[in-house]
Amino acid sequence: MNSYQITAFGRPLELRCTAEPEPAGSEVLVRVERAGVCHSDLHIWHGFFDLGGGKRFEMTQRMTLPFTLGHEIVGEVVAVGPDADPDLVGTQGIVHPWIGCGSCHACAAGEEVRCAKPRTVGTRRDGGYSDHVLVPHGRYIVPYGDLEPGLAATCACSGLTAYSALKKxxxxxxxxxxxxxxxxxxxxxxxxxxxxxxxxxxxxxxxxxxxxxxxxxxxxxxxxxxxxxxxxxxxxxxxxxxxxxxxxxxxxxxxxxxxxxxxxxxxxxxxxxxxxxxxxxxxxxxxxxxxxxxxxSYVGSLEELRELVGVMQTRDVKAVPVTTRPMAEVNAILADLEAGRIVGRTVMVP
Structure with missing residues (x-):
């Protein structure tokens, strides 16, 4: 498996080849077809979020290096764990990355974005700057119908974040x-x-x-x-x-x-x-x-992502401008994003 990973905060991502992971339990393995680049990836890449007053949230509190960024992912399920539905193989969908622990009161209420111990793909678990990604459960794969795959990928974060904020x-x-x-x-x-x-x-x-x-x-x-x-x-x-x-x-x-x-x-x-x-x-x-x-307002729920896909398919909405580039250009893309040279969203193809 080829992945572009953070090996040192603030340094260029490195292409690293590792064994293709085998899904365990309810996990599903997704072959990445598109991966969006989000502005929050810049904060993670640099290793911290600025909390003001000289305070910082250090990424070392929630991840270890090397680490694979990427939480706007579209792909196809190519393998499933022994406890997962085998019929999921071949499913094409958006990966909902905002995944909770699965056992707390917030997760039980379907509000995993409030979970205090999240398992977010691309911020706590290895993400989509790769050709494959492991997802904890098949329910987090949301079919996107006839949406263009690059636009569908943006629904996982930029679209979902905007939609959830508008609903408030x-x-x-x-x-x-x-x-x-x-x-x-x-x-x-x-x-x-x-x-x-x-x-x-x-x-x-x-x-x-x-x-x-x-x-x-x-x-x-x-x-x-x-x-x-x-x-x-x-x-x-x-x-x-x-x-x-x-x-x-x-x-x-x-x-x-x-x-x-x-x-x-x-x-x-x-x-x-x-x-x-x-x-x-x-x-x-x-x-x-x-x-x-x-x-x-922080990202959005799995149910809101499903709602958003329905809105995108049935309503006349102006889609965010999407530019598609090869994943091999990831470091140049991050530099362009940091310099403010990107209008809309850049989506990468492995």
Whole structure:
């Protein structure tokens, strides 16, 4: 089995050849056909997440090297363990990577993204930057029908993350608006999916002109650069008579979260998704006085992935732009992503 692995944090991934794994118990072995490259892969590659105030979450707390990245995976089941359904062999599907321990109260409720001991493919278990990947159970293989395989791969993270965040919005009308901060792969997926979830107008803020243009092409009502002084005022002006009811921050920096909080109306909801890192000071008095809700949203559930695939198949949504490149270019792809040169999503072929 050929895999591109982290052998030292921050160093180029190395191509390593190992024995093809044999599935045990309920495991299934998937031959990888497409693997998306996510911005969170950059954090894992560098070995930490910035928690602000000089604090870091070190990846050594949850993984050992060498390690294979990749949690946006489409492929075909080619072998199953002795406790798995043999009829799964030949199934083509999206790998739902956000897998819990299987025994806690959250997992029992079908909310594995809340599990305190997850077994996530590509962040805790070896992932899809490879030609094969082991998945703990066949139920995590979601058929994608006639979706293009590269687009289907993005559903596992960028699409699912966007969809789950949109479902947390309040009930809104066509006169209302929602602010989407960050028009990267997840933000653009959100713009494209928004019309299937809410009638509200979509206002996008991004510092990149190319990404703002992509947001407009994906159906945004307006796209502007809200960074710097006057950003929230510009967003409110774009919203018209009613200030935005909600904002979704797909960046997660101190500046973008502040922009989200300052942009929404009284009683507004701010959904924080991005993992850029940092911390901000919040006035505890203004939270109740302005009746602001701030909540986090992290990827999505297996049931939400199934819902998303159904939406993608049956609704007229603007798909996130997908570029396909050979997996052998993985280090160049990571460099392009880190430098902000990628619009939409890059999906690799082994």
């Amino acid at each position: 919005l309040p009930r809104m009308s066509a006169e209302d608006s929602v602010v989407i901060i960050g028009a990267g792969g997840v933000g653009l997926a959100c713009v494209g999916l928004a019309g299937a979830v809410t009638p509200a107008k979509v206002i996008v803020s991004d510092v990149g002109g190319t990404k703002r243009a992509a947001a407009l092409a994906a159906g945004a009502h307006a796209a502007l650069d809200g960074s710097g002084e006057g950003g929230s005022a510009a967003i409110r002006e774009a919203a018209g008579d009613r200030p935005p009811r909600a904002a979704i921050d797909f960046v997660g920096s101190p500046e973008t979260l502040r922009l989200a909080i300052d942009s929404v109306d009284v009683g507004g909801i701010v959904i924080s998704v991005g993992l850029y890192g940092g911390e901000i000071a919040i006035s505890t008095a203004l939270l109740p006085l302005r009746q602001t809700t701030i909540r986090g």
